[in-house]
Amino acid sequence: MTATTSALRGRATPAPTRGSGGRSTSKAARLIPSGIAWILPAFTISVGLIYYCIGYSGYLSFFDWTGGRSPMFPVGIDNYVRAFTDPIFWTALRNTLIYFVVVFAVQVVGGLLFAALMHSRIFFASVYKVIIVIPVVVAPATLAPAHIQVWQTDGTVNQILKTLGLGDVAQAWLGQSTTSLIVVTLVGCFGSVGFGFILYFAGMSQIDPEMIEAARVDGASNLRMLFSIVLPNLRPITISLAILNFITALKLFDNVWLITQGGPAHSSEFLGTLIYAQTAGTSRNVGYASALSVILLIIAISVSIAIQRRGRERAVKLEEPADV
Amino acid sequence: MNKIRTVSAAIGLAAAASLILGGCSATTASDTSAKPADSGKVTWWGYTPDTPVAQKYIAEFNKKYPKITVTYKNFENVDYRNTIIPALDSGKGPDVFDLSPSGGTPEQWGPYALDLTSLAKAQLGADWESKIGEGYAKQLRDAKGRLVSMPMGGMSAGFLWANNNILKQAGAEVPTDYTSWVATCKKVAAIGKSCLAMGAGGADTFPTEMYHSIANSVDPSFFLKAATGKAKWSDPQGVKVLSIIKNMAKDGIISSDVLDAGQYPLANEKFMKGNAAFVQMGFWYTQYSGAESCKSAMEAAGVSNPTCFVQLPVTFPDVAQKGNGSQLFGEVDYGLAINSESSNIGAAKTFVGWLTTSKSGQQDVANALDLLPSLQGTAPDWSNISLVDDAVQRPAIEKLIAESVTTKQTRQYQTTQESLNAIVVATQQVLDPSVNTSIDDIVAQQQASSKASTVK
Numbered sequence: 110m111t112a113t114t115s116a117l118r119g120r121a122t123p124a125p126t127r128g129s130g131g132r133s134t135s136k137a138a139r140l141i142p143s144g145i146a147w148i149l150p151a152f153t154i155s156v157g158l159i160y161y162c163i164g165y166s167g168y169l170s171f172f173d174w175t176g177g178r179s180p181m182f183p184v185g186i187d188n189y190v191r192a193f194t195d196p197i198f199w200t201a202l203r204n205t206l207i208y209f210v211v212v213f214a215v216q217v218v219g220g221l222l223f224a225a226l227m228h229s230r231i232f233f234a235s236v237y238k239v240i241i242v243i244p245v246v247v248a249p250a251t252l253a254p255a256h257i258q259v260w261q262t263d264g265t266v267n268q269i270l271k272t273l274g275l276g277d278v279a280q281a282w283l284g285q286s287t288t289s290l291i292v293v294t295l296v297g298c299f300g301s302v303g304f305g306f307i308l309y310f311a312g313m314s315q316i317d318p319e320m321i322e323a324a325r326v327d328g329a330s331n332l333r334m335l336f337s338i339v340l341p342n343l344r345p346i347t348i349s350l351a352i353l354n355f356i357t358a359l360k361l362f363d364n365v366w367l368i369t370q371g372g373p374a375h376s377s378e379f380l381g382t383l384i385y386a387q388t389a390g391t392s393r394n395v396g397y398a399s400a401l402s403v404i405l406l407i408i409a410i411s412v413s414i415a416i417q418r419r420g421r422e423r424a425v426k427l428e429e430p431a432d433v
Numbered sequence: 434m435n436k437i438r439t440v441s442a443a444i445g446l447a448a449a450a451s452l453i454l455g456g457c458s459a460t461t462a463s464d465t466s467a468k469p470a471d472s473g474k475v476t477w478w479g480y481t482p483d484t485p486v487a488q489k490y491i492a493e494f495n496k497k498y499p500k501i502t503v504t505y506k507n508f509e510n511v512d513y514r515n516t517i518i519p520a521l522d523s524g525k526g527p528d529v530f531d532l533s534p535s536g537g538t539p540e541q542w543g544p545y546a547l548d549l550t551s552l553a554k555a556q557l558g559a560d561w562e563s564k565i566g567e568g569y570a571k572q573l574r575d576a577k578g579r580l581v582s583m584p585m586g587g588m589s590a591g592f593l594w595a596n597n598n599i600l601k602q603a604g605a606e607v608p609t610d611y612t613s614w615v616a617t618c619k620k621v622a623a624i625g626k627s628c629l630a631m632g633a634g635g636a637d638t639f640p641t642e643m644y645h646s647i648a649n650s651v652d653p654s655f656f657l658k659a660a661t662g663k664a665k666w667s668d669p670q671g672v673k674v675l676s677i678i679k680n681m682a683k684d685g686i687i688s689s690d691v692l693d694a695g696q697y698p699l700a701n702e703k704f705m706k707g708n709a710a711f712v713q714m715g716f717w718y719t720q721y722s723g724a725e726s727c728k729s730a731m732e733a734a735g736v737s738n739p740t741c742f743v744q745l746p747v748t749f750p751d752v753a754q755k756g757n758g759s760q761l762f763g764e765v766d767y768g769l770a771i772n773s774e775s776s777n778i779g780a781a782k783t784f785v786g787w788l789t790t791s792k793s794g795q796q797d798v799a800n801a802l803d804l805l806p807s808l809q810g811t812a813p814d815w816s817n818i819s820l821v822d823d824a825v826q827r828p829a830i831e832k833l834i835a836e837s838v839t840t841k842q843t844r845q846y847q848t849t850q851e852s853l854n855a856i857v858v859a860t861q862q863v864l865d866p867s868v869n870t871s872i873d874d875i876v877a878q879q880q881a882s883s884k885a886s887t888v889k
Contacts, residue, residue, distance in 0.1 A: 262690035284692025370635030
């Protein structure tokens with residue numbers, strides 16, 4: 110904040126200009142944000158590539174088009190109507206919500222738990238840290254075959270169940286509508302806890318030890334300290350994780366496609382796999398896929414703003430002095 | 434001044450960005466009327482054939498045209514579909530590329546391809562269409578009547594491949610109907626092997642082959658009638674097909690891991706590892722009957738130091754037991770298209786013309802046992818082909834070829850992607866033990882999700 114303020118102050122005192130018209134030049138200079146020349150290349154590429162693509166997707170969403178040089182037929186909002194009347198779209202949204210809630214909850218609880226454990230004095234802490242973080246850094250494409258091996262009908266899970274005498278519980282985890290989403294979600298949890306741990310571990314390091322000490326002196330229990338000191342201090346991290354998790358759930362593609370391809374019968378479909386299937390199928394529906402992408406973008410932006418605003422409101426509420 | 438500079442820089446960068454983006458659609462000058470040339474460099478991209486087969490074709494081609502260098506790049510199916518259009522749009526696509534008739538591909542990719550009618554006429558004469566497989570030319574024309582791809586060969590499906598070693602070991606017979614199939618599976622299961630290797634999970638459309646085969650047993654005209662809107666998938670025949678699939682899982686023909694993954698890799702690996710008695714694959718699987726190619730196929734499935742088993746094409750059992758028997762379905766598998774913006778059109782024409790229409794090129798296609806050669810009257814030269822067990826496999830393969838070239842039913846050419854997807858979902862629902870939806874409701878959903886094809 111301080112740095113920004115001083116930079117603005119710097120701009121308020123323009124350097125002497127050469128020649129006449131210094132007055133108008135300084136006015137113009139004030140209109141151009143500081144450092145614009147430095148960010149212009151990245152800004153141009155960003156606008157040119159990313160925002161151009163977003164805009165172009167929006168444009169394509171109003172056409173029936175199979176890509177390439179095939180003819181484009183304007184269809185108005187038909188692609189959007191198709192999306193909102195397509196039961197697979199709603200299945201994908203429902204799955205996204207379930208995935209987000211479960212993975213976020215597991216990430217927060219697991220991340221906090223491991224972070225708290227690592228901050229306590231335990232043996233081989235560094236080894237545990239590595240073990241917890243490894244799933245974060247390994248590419249989903251590398252882990253997917255292992256997950257398939259674990260969950261397939263003659264896979265590790267069923268073998269363990271049979272060994273334990275629980276053969277009746279063994280089932281085709283990947284090949285059933287009732288269990289395929291569970292597998293995908295568990296795989297998501299597996300990779301997310303480590304990320305939560307990293308952020309919470311760093312966040313806990315930033316908490317002023319004097320606050321903890323004062324709470325201890327006041328006789329606060331561990332649980333009380335967790336809920337009254339640790340968690341409120343980690344709120345920005347939790348909000349960030351919520352936003353990141355929701356966006357991840359919306360964009361989810363790799364693990365799902367590699368493990369279930371959204372099946373069976375679309376039971377583990379997500380927006381990412383649905384969009385991909387529309388563009389990678391033999392008959393490419395680029396217009397419909399674009400409409401789905403635009404919907405995804407709108408949901409992602411809306412929910413991110415909503416989570417942030419909610420987080421700020423709560424933060425303000427907490428900062429307000431309690432009525433005496 | 435600073436502002437002017439900044440604005441100029443912005444304009445410059447925007448121009449650069451637009452040039453970069455515009456470069457995506459840059460085109461190069463090409464001579465579409467170029468005559469076949471004797472020298473040049475040709476790049477060929479395709480999802481099929483496998484690279485060793487393509488290399489054999491190229492080696493034979495180079496015996497006649499040593500000054501033409503052909504480079505083949507093989508892609509996985511989905512990767513190919515996702516890569517080819519951007520590549521062709523960029524102006525840096527291949528000179529020659531695979532183009533199949535399925536899913537309206539001639540319409541989607543045809544605009545990038547030369548009309549090869551004149552090449553076909555030059556190679557085979559004015560009556561060229563009568564000299565290639567029936568319907569092949571029609572299937573590879575776009576709506577404007579341009580021949581966008583020269584047919585390389587055809588394929589057929591609707592039969593099974595059997596592991597003869599397993600059947601012998603189990604003392605089991607090749608099944609002819611549902612009852613005998615159940616009996617065979619019991620004997621196969623008794624020796625610890627799976628009966629039918631099938632992968633119906635994921636989004637792959639392979640389960641439609643099983644559906645089509647069973648439909649032909651129920652009512653040989655039903656599948657294409659439903660595909661073209663003359664019947665409904667929810668008609669009694671459709672209910673019967675799904676009931677049979679459900680019973681096949683219940684009676685041990687289809688194993689419980691059927692929805693774990695798609696036909697590739699699940700069923701292919703299980704069969705190639707020698708763990709299953711049957712698998713449903715098309716004509717292209719014939720190539721793995723070879724004494725050498727079977728080894729590479731088994732190695733690819735994860736078998737080290739493989740000992741090949743005898744694989745045989747067998748008739749699909751008459752599972753409906755109505756006396757309709759079984760019927761093959763097939764169409765042109767794919768053709769070779771020439772990129773209209775290629776800078777090597779002359780050499781590309783020579784290569785495509787030789788491989789798709791010359792006696793020697795098509796003989797190589799026949800000998801690879803990957804396709805039914807497009808040029809009529811071309812048959813495998815058995816003196817150049819080594820099978821695992823020639824005495825047993827050769828008669829079966831010859832019978833398959835004879836039946837395949839006379840089939841009248843198309844495989845996917847007259848079925849929309851929507852209908853194929855709906856078949857997949859319906860099949861998955863009846864095979865999923867956790868789904869309680871009735872078959873009547875499943876076929877109703879299937880009908881609602883399908884789209885009738887207008888292809889005649």
